Amino acid sequence: MQGIRSSIGLNSLTMSVGFLVLIGIIGLVSDTATTSYLHAMVELMILAYSLNLFTGISGYANFGHVIFYGLGAYTVSVSAVGLNAIGTSLPTPVYVLGAGVFAAVFALVIGFPILRLRGDYFAIATLGINEAVRVTICNTKELGEGRGIYVLGLVPSYDIKTLFIQLLIIAFAVVITTHIVLKTKLGYGLRAIRADEDVAEIMGVNTSKYKILAYALGAFFAGLAGGVVTLQFACSFPEYLLITRSVDMFSAIVIGGTGTLLGPLVGSVIFWIVKDALLINFPYFHLIIFGTALILLILFFPRGIVGLVNKSLAKRGKVLE
Amino acid sequence: MAFELLTQTIINGLFIGFLFGLAGMGLTLIFGIMKLLNFAHGAMIMFGAYTAFWLFILYSMNPLVAILIGTIVGLVFGVALYRTLVNRLVRAPALASLLALFGVSMILENSMLNLWSPNPRSIPVDYPTLSYGLVTISGSRVLVSIVAIAASVLLLATLRWTYFGRVIRATVQDSRAATLMGVDVNRVYTLGFSIGIALTFLSGGLLALIYPFEPFGGLQYALYSFVVVVLGTLGNPAGCLFAGLIIGLIHSFTGSYWTLNMSPAVAYLILVLTFLFRPGGIMAGRE
Numbered sequence: 263m264q265g266i267r268s269s270i271g272l273n274s275l276t277m278s279v280g281f282l283v284l285i286g287i288i289g290l291v292s293d294t295a296t297t298s299y300l301h302a303m304v305e306l307m308i309l310a311y312s313l314n315l316f317t318g319i320s321g322y323a324n325f326g327h328v329i330f331y332g333l334g335a336y337t338v339s340v341s342a343v344g345l346n347a348i349g350t351s352l353p354t355p356v357y358v359l360g361a362g363v364f365a366a367v368f369a370l371v372i373g374f375p376i377l378r379l380r381g382d383y384f385a386i387a388t389l390g391i392n393e394a395v396r397v398t399i400c401n402t403k404e405l406g407e408g409r410g411i412y413v414l415g416l417v418p419s420y421d422i423k424t425l426f427i428q429l430l431i432i433a434f435a436v437v438i439t440t441h442i443v444l445k446t447k448l449g450y451g452l453r454a455i456r457a458d459e460d461v462a463e464i465m466g467v468n469t470s471k472y473k474i475l476a477y478a479l480g481a482f483f484a485g486l487a488g489g490v491v492t493l494q495f496a497c498s499f500p501e502y503l504l505i506t507r508s509v510d511m512f513s514a515i516v517i518g519g520t521g522t523l524l525g526p527l528v529g530s531v532i533f534w535i536v537k538d539a540l541l542i543n544f545p546y547f548h549l550i551i552f553g554t555a556l557i558l559l560i561l562f563f564p565r566g567i568v569g570l571v572n573k574s575l576a577k578r579g580k581v582l583e
Numbered sequence: 584m585a586f587e588l589l590t591q592t593i594i595n596g597l598f599i600g601f602l603f604g605l606a607g608m609g610l611t612l613i614f615g616i617m618k619l620l621n622f623a624h625g626a627m628i629m630f631g632a633y634t635a636f637w638l639f640i641l642y643s644m645n646p647l648v649a650i651l652i653g654t655i656v657g658l659v660f661g662v663a664l665y666r667t668l669v670n671r672l673v674r675a676p677a678l679a680s681l682l683a684l685f686g687v688s689m690i691l692e693n694s695m696l697n698l699w700s701p702n703p704r705s706i707p708v709d710y711p712t713l714s715y716g717l718v719t720i721s722g723s724r725v726l727v728s729i730v731a732i733a734a735s736v737l738l739l740a741t742l743r744w745t746y747f748g749r750v751i752r753a754t755v756q757d758s759r760a761a762t763l764m765g766v767d768v769n770r771v772y773t774l775g776f777s778i779g780i781a782l783t784f785l786s787g788g789l790l791a792l793i794y795p796f797e798p799f800g801g802l803q804y805a806l807y808s809f810v811v812v813v814l815g816t817l818g819n820p821a822g823c824l825f826a827g828l829i830i831g832l833i834h835s836f837t838g839s840y841w842t843l844n845m846s847p848a849v850a851y852l853i854l855v856l857t858f859l860f861r862p863g864g865i866m867a868g869r870e
Contacts, residue, residue: 321678376855376858382614383813385620387855394851394855397845397848401844546696549689549693556683557668561668561671561683
């Protein structure tokens with residue numbers, strides 16, 4: 263560890279923000295097809311960062327993160343429909359912020375019981391709650407059952423570039439939040455939990471406070487992304503809560519490197535490009551190839567690309583922050 | 584009418600409950616032995632169903648023989664999977680092992696999709712149905728329950744009375760001490776894991792006799808199994824069977840008196856309540 267302590271830190275924040283600016287500029291000047299491709303990529307990036315905030319840093323396997331995205335989407339549609347019924351409406355940013363806040367409040371409520379669980383138990387509980395909420399939405403008349411809730415005309419319709427800008431703002435916010443979390447006591451506490459929760463607790467880390475804080479913070483950003491998706495399709499579907507999307511986020515942070523600032527960004531870009539290319543070239547086998555790649559990655563590069571880069575940088579006395 | 588509905592609901596619940604219990608048993612055995620949650624459980628149940636289906640359709644086997652051969656296929660599959668992947672995951676952090684097994688699940692599900700198309704399939708066999716007034720007992724359900732009970736009893740007896748069972752229980756209690764006593768822990772893991780997978784395949788094959796199945800249908804059965812193993816205390820096969828019956832009854836009562844669609848949500852509610860009020864499950868502290 264001597265090498266790392268005396269090493270020169272490369273600034274991950276500058277690199278992440280710079281990279282995001284680059285994606286933003288490309289997306290804004292190119293044609294609609296490219297913009298929507300990048301739009302979906304940035305959406306995944308936000309979700310990956312929001313998952314990384316709790317799961318990535320603390321090592322708690324949250325398989326139900328997509329619930330916050332779905333609830334965010336439903337918050338916007340339900341409040342738009344509800345307000346329309348009493349003949350009023352709100353400016354769009356309020357809806358999106360409301361989506362984030364609702365997701366965070368929901369995380370606080372379910373966080374108290376389930377954050378007492380560890381390891382596999384926590385994974386089972388998050389998966390179970392995710393499916394319970396999805397099934398309940400699918401069977402509640404007021405929530406549109408399986409058809410979803412349409413808000414066409416109730417919220418302003420935006421073109422893809424405007425939506426892309428909204429997502430970029432959220433992406434910048436989540437990158438900076440991650441940076442702050444990693445640099446403050448919260449981040450150190452979460453990493454201590456990842457290393458050994460019992461020891462962390464004995465050393466005076468307020469583990470339950472840190473866990474729920476990071477859990478709700480991640481939920482907030484996932485909720486924001488969910489709010490934007492309702493604006494994009496003018497509808498919220500129960501499909502937004504499908505677990506396959508949780509797996510996408512997981513793959514992205516594992517590819518990039520869990521618990522790092524640059525990891526979710528690099529991971530989402532690579533995941534999106536590779537998955538898209540596989541889907542086009544091997545439409546029937548792309549998920550089989552992807553599953554195999556995921557297993558190999560976990561077995562041989564558990565620290566992801568950032569970990570790999572750090573290993574080679576460490577020899578030259580440098581490290582990614 | 585009300586009485587008949589109640590009787591029918593209880594009968595259906597108990598029959599499906601044995602199957603839930605068996606499906607959970609494979610999961611809980613693996614967890615008990617190596618503290619590993621098989622996240623590919625749902626996909627494996629479906630794979631067991633398709634294996635039996637293929638043997639039944641292609642070689643026109645007796646369904647029970649097909650299911651038995653499917654169980655053996657599961658055993659071989661378990662050994663192969665343990666040797667190639669799972670032995671590297673035993674001491675890995677929970678996040679890594681869960682994700683790797685999720686990768687296995689993705690591979691299995693999409694292979695099934697390519698091999699057998701997304702259409703729901705079933706094993707069409709007609710067993711005689713018994714009826715008493717308005718209450719009917721389907722023969723296939725009785726058969727499935729008998730096989731499930733037999734397999735469960737066999738497993739519990741093996742764990743209780745044989746040398747192999749003692750070795751497994753020793754490993755569950757303290758794998759390091761077991762190693763010092765001359766137990767080959769790696770072999771126990773291999774056998775335990777593959778028996779768990781074989782039971783999962785068996786429950787899939789039995790499921791195919793009473794319900795239609797599709798490549799991505801595994802998730803809901805996996806979630807029921809998770810509820811069953813948590814309620815019955817993770818790692819405790821006997822508790823699992825008992826919890827299976829409870830969940831089977833809840834499933835059937837939700838279906839009769841509310842709507843079957845809400846049955847998974849009720850089951851997960853019970854999961855969360857178990858975590859809240861009795862985190863060790865109903866069998867906690869009893870051994």
